[in-house]
Amino acid sequence: MTDQPTQSLKPMNEQITYANLLFIGAWAGILLMLITYFIYVTGLISPHVDIAVIIQNWDKGVDEYLQITGTPQGWGWLRLLNKADFLNFIGVVLLAVLTIICYLCLVAGYKKRNDRIYLFICLFEIAVLVIAASGILGTGGH
Amino acid sequence: MFLKFRMKWFCSVILLLVFFLPLFAAAAEGAGISAGSTWPWWLWPILLFVFCFALGIVAVLAGVGGGVLYVPLVSGFFPFHIDFVRGAGLMVALAGALAAGPGLLRRNLASLRLALPVALIASTFSIVGAMLGLYLSKVNPDIIQVCLGVTIVGIAVLIFFSKNTEKPVVTCQDAFGLALGISGSCLDEATKEQIHWKTHRTLLGLFMFVFIGILAGMFGLGAGWANVPVLNLLLGVPLKISVATSKFLLSITDTSAAWIYMNKGCVIPFIAVPSIIGLMFGSFVGVRLLSIAKPKFIRLMVIFVLLFAGLKAIDKGLGIGIIG
Numbered sequence: 001m002t003d004q005p006t007q008s009l010k011p012m013n014e015q016i017t018y019a020n021l022l023f024i025g026a027w028a029g030i031l032l033m034l035i036t037y038f039i040y041v042t043g044l045i046s047p048h049v050d051i052a053v054i055i056q057n058w059d060k061g062v063d064e065y066l067q068i069t070g071t072p073q074g075w076g077w078l079r080l081l082n083k084a085d086f087l088n089f090i091g092v093v094l095l096a097v098l099t100i101i102c103y104l105c106l107v108a109g110y111k112k113r114n115d116r117i118y119l120f121i122c123l124f125e126i127a128v129l130v131i132a133a134s135g136i137l138g139t140g141g142h
Numbered sequence: 143m144f145l146k147f148r149m150k151w152f153c154s155v156i157l158l159l160v161f162f163l164p165l166f167a168a169a170a171e172g173a174g175i176s177a178g179s180t181w182p183w184w185l186w187p188i189l190l191f192v193f194c195f196a197l198g199i200v201a202v203l204a205g206v207g208g209g210v211l212y213v214p215l216v217s218g219f220f221p222f223h224i225d226f227v228r229g230a231g232l233m234v235a236l237a238g239a240l241a242a243g244p245g246l247l248r249r250n251l252a253s254l255r256l257a258l259p260v261a262l263i264a265s266t267f268s269i270v271g272a273m274l275g276l277y278l279s280k281v282n283p284d285i286i287q288v289c290l291g292v293t294i295v296g297i298a299v300l301i302f303f304s305k306n307t308e309k310p311v312v313t314c315q316d317a318f319g320l321a322l323g324i325s326g327s328c329l330d331e332a333t334k335e336q337i338h339w340k341t342h343r344t345l346l347g348l349f350m351f352v353f354i355g356i357l358a359g360m361f362g363l364g365a366g367w368a369n370v371p372v373l374n375l376l377l378g379v380p381l382k383i384s385v386a387t388s389k390f391l392l393s394i395t396d397t398s399a400a401w402i403y404m405n406k407g408c409v410i411p412f413i414a415v416p417s418i419i420g421l422m423f424g425s426f427v428g429v430r431l432l433s434i435a436k437p438k439f440i441r442l443m444v445i446f447v448l449l450f451a452g453l454k455a456i457d458k459g460l461g462i463g464i465i466g
Contacts, residue, residue, distance in 0.1 A: 009250065009328060009329050009336065010250065011247060011248065011250040011254075012254075015247050015248075015250070016247070016248060018254075019243065019244040019245075019247035019248045020244070022240060022243045022244045022393070023244035026237070026240040026241050026243070026244070027241075030237065030241070030418070030419065030422065033415050033418065033419065034419060036411075037415045037416070040411065040412075041184065041187065051183045051412060054410060054412050055183060055186065058221065058222045058223060058410065058413065059221050059222065059223050061223055061225055061279065061280065061283060062223070062276075062279075062406055062407050063280065065223070065225075065226075065407070072407075073405060073406060073407050074405045075405075085411055085412070088411030088415055089409075089411065091415075092233060092409060092411065092414065092415075093404075095236060095237055095240055096397055096400050096401055096404065098393075098397075099393055099394050099397045100397075106254070106258075117321075117322060117323075118255075118258060121259055121262050122258065124262055125258070125261060125262050128262065128265055128266050128269070128398055129394075129397055129401070132265075132269050132397075132398040132399075132401035132402055132405075133405075137269060137273060137402060137405075
């Protein structure tokens with residue numbers, strides 16, 4: 001059994017760091033999405049998939065849609081960052097990696113406290129999120 | 143007086159937007175406008191933004207997450223394939239949870255001791271749910287539509303009958319909860335009262351998150367509707383802590399499922415970005431309106447909308463064509 005946490009009314013330092021990282025990251029992601037979407041819809045940079053093609057095919061299943069539009073799966077979007085539609089993924093991906101980054105600071109905190117159970121929970125969670133993000137599980141199938 | 147009248151008027155407009163914009167989009171779909179569109183392309187992001195803005199307000203006032211309203215309404219009434227709606231729905235729920243997280247953590251309302259073990263289970267199984275959902279959608283998207291419809295109707299019933307307890311009485315903490323040290327204290331800013339809490343039935347409660355994770359990943363719904371009753375009624379966590387921890391929890395659970403959908407190609411920025419931004423701005427306005435709105439009435443309206451959207455999804459999935 002690990003040491004019981006002190007029943008403090010104040011959150012532990014790592015929780016505050018977590019909150020600060022989340023705050024900065026979430027708002028940076030949203031700001032990035034606003035900027036890149038503006039670039040996308042104003043046509044400042046040409047998109048990989050024309051908006052008209054999206055509208056014509058958004059009622060189709062994902063596999064068919066990807067085939068018609070030539071959209072890559074997984075991390076393939078990185079190769080298309082010079083296209084306005086894929087530029088939007090910078091903000092989206094920032095939101096999706098935030099939790100992994102925040103968990104890293106929890107790992108440091110629990111290690112310092114020698115709270116092994118929560119340290120392992122954090123490490124397992126990071127592993128789960130990294131596997132999900134890696135594309136090993138989500139891609140393929142066409 | 144004038145301000146109150148203006149607010150009432152504003153709330154009515156918002157409710158009308160939530161109910162009629164999807165019908166507007168559905169009419170467009172019915173007229174065959176979605177594909178090949180005679181509408182200018184820029185109307186779609188505006189329509190999505192305005193709809194999600196209104197949805198964000200209603201969601202806050204009704205005390206439900208944005209994702210649970212977004213997925214059934216958008217999949218039922220907009221022309222997008224359910225794969226893209228679920229992808230966008232998860233991003234909508236994720237963005238909302240990420241934005242709310244910092245405040246909840248700083249005030250110690252969201253408990254890491256409670257959230258971390260729960261999140262590990264829910265996020266692992268939300269991956270399973272996402273993969274299962276994508277597989278079923280590939281086999282036949284109507285299966286997903288029907289399952290989504292049944293789930294949404296179930297959620298509406300759950301919200302209607304759920305009687306959460308402000309401060310559940312936990313006389314003795316179970317061994318599992320004790321071993322994990324799942325307990326805490328925080329200050330209720332409204333009453334200046336110290337809240338001390340601990341859990342019971344911890345193992346059973348954690349097990350419930352297997353199903354919650356699967357449902358969240360499968361349908362792209364935020365799972366606050368299920369998190370809160372389990373944390374509050376089963377584990378015995380005070381309502382405020384349950385609500386805050388549930389919201390924070392979504393930022394972890396939805397992350398894993400969102401990655402599966404994103405890697406599969408289900409997130410189309412053209413649809414997702416105006417939805418996320420609209421819902422977030424709507425949520426901010428909703429929080430400001432919370433003090434003057436009549437949440438009971440709005441809650442009932444949301445239950446009605448969920449029932450309607452659920453039945454519409456079942457109708458669409460079974461191809462009956464009674465609703466719309």
